[in-house]
Amino acid sequence: MKNKYSAIIFFLMLALGLHSQDVLIKNGTLLTITDGVKENTDLLIRNGKIDQIAKGLKASAGIEVIDAQGMFVMPGIIDAHSHLGIDAVNEATDPNTAMVWVGDALNPYDVGIYRALAGGVTISHAMHGSANAVGGQCETIKHRWGVHDPDELRMEGAPRTIKFALGENPMRVHGEGRRITPRTRMGVEQVFRKSFADAQVYMENWNQFNSGKIKSPPQYDLKMETMADILKGEILIHCHSYRADELLMLLNVLSDYGVKNITFQHVNEGFKVAPELAEFGAHASVFSDWWAYKFEVYYSTAYNAAILTKNGVVTSINSDSRELIRHLYHEAAKTQKYGDLSDNEALRLITINPAIQLGIDKRVGSLEKGKEGDVAIFKNHPLSIYAVPQKTIVDGVVRFDIDADPDDIRIDVDPNETIPAYIETQSQNAKGCSDGCMQGVHEILGHKH
Amino acid sequence: MKITRYITMLTFCFTAFLLNGQMSQKSKNGSFLIKNATLVTVTNGSYVGDLLVKDGIIAEIGKDVSAQADQTIDATGKFVYPGMIDGATHIGLGEIGAVSLTQDYNELGDFIPHMQALTAVNPNSVNIPVNRVAGVTTALTYPSGGLFPGTAALIHLHGYTPEQMYADFRAPIMNFPSSGKRGRWDRRSEDEIKKQEEKALKKLNDIWSKAKQYARIDSLALAGNKKRNDYNPQMDALLPVVRGAQSMIINVNKKADILSAIKWVEEKEIKAIFMGVAEGWRVADEIAKSGIPVIVGPVLDNPRRNSDPYEINYANPGILQKAGVLVCIRTNETENVRNLPYNAGFAATYGMGIEEALKAITINAAKIFGVDQKLGSLEKGKIANLFISTGDPFETKTDITDLFISGWKVPMESRHTLLYDEFLERDPGLDSRK
Structure with missing residues (x-):
């Protein structure tokens, strides 16, 4: 469609890893997020990191120069809730599956990664599903589209995270589907209390063994190891949740066990307990406007993000969807309709705030010297409906370029593949099963939604 | 006390x-x-x-x-x-997605064109005020499911009875038999797929010849020349379509299916509106030539095939409109019909232009539903x-x-x-x- 020749070269270079991590973006309007808006300013990325932000920078020889005159340059968008790039979402076989990890099954060929890049998204939080009260561990990935080695998707050094889930999903899967606790929100609480209490005992036993007080070692248990790491503050909790009462329940449990790091995901009723969330220091990662797809989101409002923000809760807008992740800039813009957030407040929801929630805000989420070279360049302001992402850069490498966008974007094409064209829309399908978090539990629920 | x-x-x-x-x-x-x-x-x-x-x-x-x-x-x-007019939704027919007893758009049966969406519209649905305050005043609300899942109705998003809301257009829905795989979970062999496709088309054609026969007998009976048909609610619901007095909305998405649906409509000599039309961009000229108008969307959706260009769904309405097709836009939503202006906005940005995108959700929708004298x-x-x-x-x-x-x-x-x-x-x- 566009320039076929340049598209082929662009993709060949990406596929062969022939790319420099140096790029100079000239004369853009920089939406720095943490340091205001800078007109007609240059941004230099060297060795994958932001090296300079200033006017009139000169490119040294061999550095790729992007003319961003009249364009908007913002930090790469970050999605704190996604299921892109993973081959399995739910290990729906136990109310606590803390031992599993979605990072074991990364898929660099997931076309969704390219489509997210085409929406300016450079980092997503590939999450385990919400079938279990304590779900599996998640993986923060960088959208390095073009790599073949699954390990190259990982954001090295990003903190470990784990999925928790409250309410209907664990109740349906285990209580209704498997006739075991939890079938109610009372049961959900006790899964957490038992898991944390067990982990304390497990830690004590190991301490006693290590200090020589007992002779034989306790049995190694990966589930308990993970729970212990949560208690030690080494893993950030991201908890699928909706109702105000269940949020307070988990805050009480965490207080009892001294756990501080928690981001509530979806959290449609977060606005009802915004003061409590703010006091605890809990974060919220929400949909812009999804509601009424299940009973526990019926009494919610699209003004959620605005109410949370104005009550001092660190809030992000997430996608949990292969579709929404393509236009998170538009999803964030809806907070200007629902609650009149300022441009910077709205942009924080998809940049520095999700970075805080993933524990990577020292590295990404704003345009600052020393941060990683993750940048999205837009024609028209990203909060305008007329915004069009032009180039998306990860670690100084242009991974999406609208001028080199091929007709067929798959990296791995199987000539024998029969290409399905689905009848129903994917977004409808996702909602039919409540949300993206319930992939892979149909076997247990017998295909009933 | x-x-x-x-x-x-x-x-x-x-x-x-x-x-x-x-x-x-x-x-x-x-x-x-x-x-x-x-x-x-x-x-x-x-x-x-x-x-x-x-x-x-x-x-x-x-x-x-x-x-x-x-x-x-x-x-x-x-x-x-x-x-703004939303080309197709389930508004009023569904309240809470995951609670099946609050879903009134999917009745049992494959051939049930007599099921009336308007009957099941809940004027007091919480969805209605939530969505109309975005400026969406009118929406088609439609039943979905089998081959003929029922009759859609155009409603205003205000009023305390379905009659107060009714906006003077209704039409039976047909889901055109789809060829090929239905999704990643579809494990049918190529042979099975082809057989089932032929079977579905045959079923459709059988129904249609019965409907024509029913209409012929009905006309003769009206003229006093023949005994009346035994009452058949399904056939009765199709009478105005067979006679060309009413449009039928045909849900069709894939390129191959769109082409066979055009042929089918021409053979049967009926008035049709296509809905969905996700791959319309592949056959825009053919659709334009047929003169069949389309309800396209949702625009904010993924392309159908992994190989497709990322922006093709945003561009689809503009490609169709530029080819000369009369286009309106649907959200296909129940609780988020309020995103209609944003679906139109993305269409505008990716080729349709602001003026045409606005027409698509106002006057062109009204034209497609035959209410442009009033709306x-x-x-x-x-x-x-x-x-x-x-x-x-x-x-x-x-x-x-x-x-x-x-x-x-x-x-x-x-x-x-x-x-x-x-x-x-x-x-x-x-x-x-x-």
């Missing part, structure tokens, strides 16, 4: 009633003069002027309207647009479905400040705004808890 309990109970019931209500204000009827607004008429350009809403219609519109009115609204610096633009005598905004309704920064549906001034509130008002600064907040 007993009396105290009784009063407590009464108070509780009354409070509960208020909480479950979706509005604290009533709609107002009467005459309203909107002064000094930029009137975006859609059919007659845009200019600064006045507009009089009276007796449910746009009674006057022009550069300077002087008339007595119950209320005069100074709209200096603001804009008036015709109400879809700001013209004297048309039904007063319109809204006042602070700017371009495609932009999320824009606020809708006033809303009129069928001439009623509708309050700008819904569950979502009421919860905002209640919880932005919650009382009691933290301090009283301790």
Whole structure:
């Protein structure tokens, strides 16, 4: 469609890893997020990191120069809730599956990664599903589209995270589907209390063994190891949740066990307990406007993000969807309709705030010297409906370029593949099963939604 | 003691009633003069002027309207647009996605065109105020499911009975038999797929020849030349389509299916509207040549094939429109019909242009549903479905400040705004808890 020749070269270079991590973006309007808006300013990325932000920078020889005159340059968008790039979402076989990890099954060929890049998204939080009260561990990935080695998707050094889930999903899967606790929100609480209490005992036993007080070692248990790491503050909790009462329940449990790091995901009723969330220091990662797809989101409002923000809760807008992740800039813009957030407040929801929630805000989420070279360049302001992402850069490498966008974007094409064209829309399908978090539990629920 | 309990109970019931209500204000009827607004008429350009809403219609519109009115609204610096029309939704037919007993759009049976969406529209659905305050005043609401899942109805998003809401268009829905795989989970072999496809087409054609036969006998009986048919509600529902008096909406998405649906419509000599049309961009010229209008969307959706260009779904409405197809846009939503202006906005951005995208959700939708004499633009005598905004309704920064549906001034509130008002600064907040 566009320039076929340049598209082929662009993709060949990406596929062969022939790319420099140096790029100079000239004369853009920089939406720095943490340091205001800078007109007609240059941004230099060297060795994958932001090296300079200033006017009139000169490119040294061999550095790729992007003319961003009249364009908007913002930090790469970050999605704190996604299921892109993973081959399995739910290990729906136990109310606590803390031992599993979605990072074991990364898929660099997931076309969704390219489509997210085409929406300016450079980092997503590939999450385990919400079938279990304590779900599996998640993986923060960088959208390095073009790599073949699954390990190259990982954001090295990003903190470990784990999925928790409250309410209907664990109740349906285990209580209704498997006739075991939890079938109610009372049961959900006790899964957490038992898991944390067990982990304390497990830690004590190991301490006693290590200090020589007992002779034989306790049995190694990966589930308990993970729970212990949560208690030690080494893993950030991201908890699928909706109702105000269940949020307070988990805050009480965490207080009892001294756990501080928690981001509530979806959290449609977060606005009802915004003061409590703010006091605890809990974060919220929400949909812009999804509601009424299940009973526990019926009494919610699209003004959620605005109410949370104005009550001092660190809030992000997430996608949990292969579709929404393509236009998170538009999803964030809806907070200007629902609650009149300022441009910077709205942009924080998809940049520095999700970075805080993933524990990577020292590295990404704003345009600052020393941060990683993750940048999205837009024609028209990203909060305008007329915004069009032009180039998306990860670690100084242009991974999406609208001028080199091929007709067929798959990296791995199987000539024998029969290409399905689905009848129903994917977004409808996702909602039919409540949300993206319930992939892979149909076997247990017998295909009933 | 007993009396105290009784009063407590009464108070509780009354409070509960208020909480479950979706509005604290009533709609107002009467005459309203909107002064000094930029009137975006859609059919007659845009200019600064006045507009009089009276007796449910746009009674006057022009550069300077002087008339007595119950209320005069100074709209200096603001804009008036015709109400937006969503090409296809389930609004009013579904309340809570995962609670099946609140879903009324999917009846049992494969051949049930007599199922009437309008019958099951819940005028008090919480979804209705939530979505109309975005400026969507009218929507097609349709049944889905099997081959002929029922008859869709165009409704205004205001009123306390389905009849008050009805916007004078209905049409049976047909899901055109689909070829190829249905999704990743589809494990059928190529042979099975082909056989099932042929079987489905044969079934459709059998039904259609019976429907034609039914219509022929019915005509003869009406002329007194033959005994009447035994009553068959399904066949009865298709009579106006067979006779060419009513359109049928055909849900069809894949390229190959669109091409065979065009052939099918031409063979049967019926009036058709295509819906979905996700791969319309592949066969835009063929659709244009057929003269069949389309309800396309959702625009904010993924492309159908992994190999497809990322933006093709955004571009689809524009490609069709430029080829000469009459296009309107659907959200295909139940609770988020309010995203219609954003679906149109993305279509505008990716090739359709602002003017054509606006037409797609106003006058062109009205044309496709045969109600363009009454809806879809700001013209004297048309039904007063319109809204006042602070700017371009495609932009999320824009606020809708006033809303009129069928001439009623509708309050700008819904569950979502009421919860905002209640919880932005919650009382009691933290301090009283301790």
